[in-house]
Amino acid sequence: MSEVSSAALDLELLRSFQAAAQLGSLAAAAQQRHRTVGAISMQIKRLEEALGSRLLERGSRGVKPTAVGEALLLESRELLRLHDGMLSRFTGRGLGGKLRLGLPEDYARELLGSVLPEFMAHHPDVLLEIVTATSGELARQLSRSQLTLSVLLDRPNPLPGGEVLWHTSPVWAGPRVGDLSDRPRLPLALHEVDCPYRALAIEALEAIGRPWHAVFTSTSIHAVEKAVEMGLAISVLDRERLTGAMRELGPAENMPPLKRCEARLHFAPHIPPASQPAAEAMAHLLRDRLTHRGPWRGAGAP
Structure with missing residues (x-):
């Protein structure tokens, strides 16, 4: 034997x-x-x-x-998640340290309402800070280890590596009433520089030589959405963000196709040892809740 x-x-x-x-x-x-x-x-x-x-x-x-x-x-x-969880339970020491999590502003509302409260409930001793910004700005902060980990879209300044969580679904969004797509210069509502969807919109329009101008610029996704709903401009949004006051535009309105983006999970180059287990726990939860589906359907999605 x-x-x-x-x-x-x-x-x-x-x-x-x-x-x-x-x-x-x-x-x-x-x-x-x-x-x-x-x-x-x-x-x-x-x-x-x-x-x-x-x-x-x-x-x-x-x-x-x-x-x-x-x-x-x-x-x-x-294996490491189970090990660290068992150790914390039997020693009476939960996860600690400090986490600074970066999130693209477009997804902060959904994540704040589902994933992050669950993490805080399970790990109350972790000092958690949430930073929202454009993916370009988050990438800069992450590369300087000003963030612990971050969810980033792979445009306009992609970082090497990272783990794919989900693919986005960018679409042209216009107001439900009225047609802005026939204007000589397409009026756009955009985020400021470093926004992936701004880059997608400009890249697509310039590829076909379509004139445009930014009639509305804001750091707030909600302000951009309101500008579309009120008939001031066209924008690029995730399909899931379209409201009843908007409609998706496409070839019928002579709008060019948009490329897709990947949402990726990245770690900072330097994470203090005391915060490493908490960073892994946060990453595990983000993978579990977001992989292949994104934040739209929440923790209970199939």
Whole structure:
């Protein structure tokens, strides 16, 4: 009868592998884990030897998980979540630290009403701060580690790496009554620079040589929506944001097609050790609630 193996995985090796896979860089993982690049590389090598499989592909632009690495990434997330949760329950120490979560302003209302209250209820000792801005501004803050993690759209200034949560559905939105699409210069309601949908609108119109001008500019998605509803302008919105006072415009109104965006989850290059478990817990909840469906249908969606 064969002897049962007593081999066990080192959780610290898994944490270093997770950091490298999520950040796409050994250097970024080393900074986040407060180790040298050589130490991170050695830890991943030890993990690969223990499992008998190559986990990361190294390239000029960083690292990315192999097929085996992708599978391990998914299972190790759950393992570490269960481990950290069990430890906190039996020691009486819940998650702590400080999290600064970045959210695109367009999705803040839905996330504040579903995902984030659940996190705060389960982890009351975590000091949570929410920052809303355009994806371009959030990307800049994240790259400077002014945020802990963030949900970003992959335009107009995409960050490398990240995990796809959902694909957006941008559409041209016009008022229900009246037709602004036949104007010589298309009147637009737009966010300021660094907004993905502003970039999509301008890119699509300039590709067909369609004149336009920004008749209304605001940092508030609700103000942009109101400008469309009141018949002042056309804008690009997520299809789910269309109200009864709007209608979707398309080829019949000579509006050009729009490209789609990806909403991705990104971690900061540097996360303090005391906040790392809380960051992982937040990431797990965001993946669980948002992957493949976005924020529109809430936590109870199928």
